[in-house]
Amino acid sequence: MYIVVVGGGRVGFYLARALFNAGHEVFIVERNSRRVDELVAQFGNVAIKGDGSEPIIQMAAGVARADILIATTGADEDNLAACQLAKHRFNVPRTVTLINIPEDERLFEILGVDVVLSSTQLILGAIEGELPAHAAAHVLPVRGDREAAAIEVPPGSPIIGRRLGAIALPPETFIVAVIDRNGELKELNDDTEVEVYDEIVALAASDQAEALLEIVSARR
Amino acid sequence: MNVIVMGCGRIGTQIAITLWREGHRVTVLDPVPESFLSLPMELRETEGSTIVCDGILEEELIHAGIKEADVFVAVSNRDNRNAMAAQRAKHIFNVPHVVCRVGDVERQEMYNKLGLAAISPTKITSALILEAVFP
Numbered sequence: 001m002y003i004v005v006v007g008g009g010r011v012g013f014y015l016a017r018a019l020f021n022a023g024h025e026v027f028i029v030e031r032n033s034r035r036v037d038e039l040v041a042q043f044g045n046v047a048i049k050g051d052g053s054e055p056i057i058q059m060a061a062g063v064a065r066a067d068i069l070i071a072t073t074g075a076d077e078d079n080l081a082a083c084q085l086a087k088h089r090f091n092v093p094r095t096v097t098l099i100n101i102p103e104d105e106r107l108f109e110i111l112g113v114d115v116v117l118s119s120t121q122l123i124l125g126a127i128e129g130e131l132p133a134h135a136a137a138h139v140l141p142v143r144g145d146r147e148a149a150a151i152e153v154p155p156g157s158p159i160i161g162r163r164l165g166a167i168a169l170p171p172e173t174f175i176v177a178v179i180d181r182n183g184e185l186k187e188l189n190d191d192t193e194v195e196v197y198d199e200i201v202a203l204a205a206s207d208q209a210e211a212l213l214e215i216v217s218a219r220r
Numbered sequence: 221m222n223v224i225v226m227g228c229g230r231i232g233t234q235i236a237i238t239l240w241r242e243g244h245r246v247t248v249l250d251p252v253p254e255s256f257l258s259l260p261m262e263l264r265e266t267e268g269s270t271i272v273c274d275g276i277l278e279e280e281l282i283h284a285g286i287k288e289a290d291v292f293v294a295v296s297n298r299d300n301r302n303a304m305a306a307q308r309a310k311h312i313f314n315v316p317h318v319v320c321r322v323g324d325v326e327r328q329e330m331y332n333k334l335g336l337a338a339i340s341p342t343k344i345t346s347a348l349i350l351e352a353v354f355p
Contacts, residue, residue, distance in 0.1 A: 055324065077305075
């Protein structure tokens with residue numbers, strides 16, 4: 001495929017290298033002439049100096065025959081202008097942009113940019129995938145070195161769909177009530193099935209409360 | 221009417237003064253505080269009439285009162301900023317009257333086709349000069 005990259009900064013540079021390695025034809029537009037020299041030294045004659053949102057520069061870069069245009073500059077307004085020009089003036093089938101301000105995502109999507117990537121969102125998404133969703137719990141110390149805990153069953157919890165009798169509880173731990181997501185008390189016996197967003201009320205020895213929380217929490 | 225003018229250069233100043241004299245409520249945005257010196261003292265000293273900002277961030281526009289604006293005019297010296305702010309005003313905030321300045325003629329025509337009122341001083345000025353030379 002023929003791919004034009006607007007912005008030859010760090011992202012643009014490594015992106016171009018990866019695209020070359022994958023066998024694509026790549027052309028880079030970069031405003032800073034020193035960067036252009038570095039790109040040419042690295043990749044050969046596949047970069048020009050110029051403003052990637054100017055029609056004359058996109059024409060010179062052969063955007064009219066590009067399959068994809070990818071905008072990677074540090075200014076969202078320049079990325080938007082480059083994508084809109086490519087799409088509406090040169091009929092590029094697919095436009096992709098990096099955005100620097102996460103709030104701009106909706107505007108870019110409304111305006112028809114095909115793929116909008118926010119670095120902030122990408123990082124947040126990655127972090128959320130790493131962390132197990134911990135169950136929300138209220139814990140109250142009670143007599144006899146025990147704790148009363150009310151724990152909500154989060155999505156992804158391994159006990160969803162299990163019968164109470166089939167859940168291996170920590171020692172000296174008793175489930176005293178299960179309340180469904182609508183606030184209704186469930187009948188309590190070994191056959192009671194646990195559903196997502198149920199609230200489990202339990203009594204546990206103080207040193208076992210954490211273990212109980214682990215059992216209810218979602219896994220990675 | 222509530223009017224926001226983005227960019228306090230010669231064009232922005234002219235538009236702001238004209239509308240203000242006609243009795244409209246005008247807010248002018250510019251990242252350089254000194255550019256507001258081109259406005260009459262009385263306008264400058266009106267509460268909320270000038271805000272130091274680019275106008276490209278959503279929160280800046282909200283602070284400038286875009287939710288109650290009837291008119292949004294983007295006439296800074298940066299084409300891409302004007303186009304983005306104007307499209308935000310039109311599509312996110314549904315401002316009834318949105319106009320932007322885009323110097324490049326080809327892009328001005330493209331934005332017009334997309335339904336965004338864009339005006340190119342390059343095109344208008346050169347047409348007027350040609351008309352003066354060859355009436």
